Amino acid sequence: MHFRGICSALHLSIGMVQYHLTVLEHADLVVVYNDGQTKRYFEDKLFTVEEMRLFSLMRHETTSKIITILAQNESVVHRDIAFALNVSSQAVTWQMNQLKKAELISSEKTGVNIKYTLNDPDTLKKILT
Numbered sequence: 001m002h003f004r005g006i007c008s009a010l011h012l013s014i015g016m017v018q019y020h021l022t023v024l025e026h027a028d029l030v031v032v033y034n035d036g037q038t039k040r041y042f043e044d045k046l047f048t049v050e051e052m053r054l055f056s057l058m059r060h061e062t063t064s065k066i067i068t069i070l071a072q073n074e075s076v077v078h079r080d081i082a083f084a085l086n087v088s089s090q091a092v093t094w095q096m097n098q099l100k101k102a103e104l105i106s107s108e109k110t111g112v113n114i115k116y117t118l119n120d121p122d123t124l125k126k127i128l129t
Contacts, residue, residue, distance in 0.1 A: 002038045002059075050123055053102055062087065066095055070105065070118045078114040 001009070007017045021041060024030040031044045033052040040056050047055070058064045065085055069076055082092045096116060099105040108115045118124055 002040050006041065048123075050120065054104065054124060057099070057102060057104070062091070062095055063098070066092075066099070067104070067118075067124065070116060071121060071124050075108075075115045075117040078116070081116070 003014075003017065003021070006012075006021070007014055010017065021030060021032075025032060028044050030041050031052075033040045033042060033049070033056060035053070035056040038056070038059075040052065040059075042052055042055075054067075058067060062085065066081060069081060069084055078089065078092055078096070081096075082089050085092070096105065096107065096114075100107065104119055105116050106119055108117075
């Protein structure tokens with residue numbers, strides 16, 4: 001869960017939540033994962049870094065849809081993702097570059113088509129269930 005979500009769910013002030021999360025983190029009960037935009041808090045030793053990264057990415061709607069499409073198919077062509085999501089090819093390219101940077105997918109160019117596959121579909125299936 002992200003910081004503001006914790007504050008809202010507990011109806012506590014930012015300072016109070018920050019204090020308690022710091023105490024929990026120092027006691028090795030909570031681990032912080034920062035995706036560059038948002039800090040998310042996880043129970044310590046419950047998830048791998050890869051799983052935390054995937055959870056974080058799955059919180060973004062378009063990214064979540066792309067990952068779900070890739071999980072349901074062994075590989076998917078770029079234009080099929082754009083069509084399924086009703087977004088531009090450029091939007092898919094941006095999303096796929098983010099997923100490649102996170103080392104979650106691989107791409108292969110065959111002719112004019114780019115085919116995408118998940119690098120670790122087992123971890124994804126674990127997260128989705």
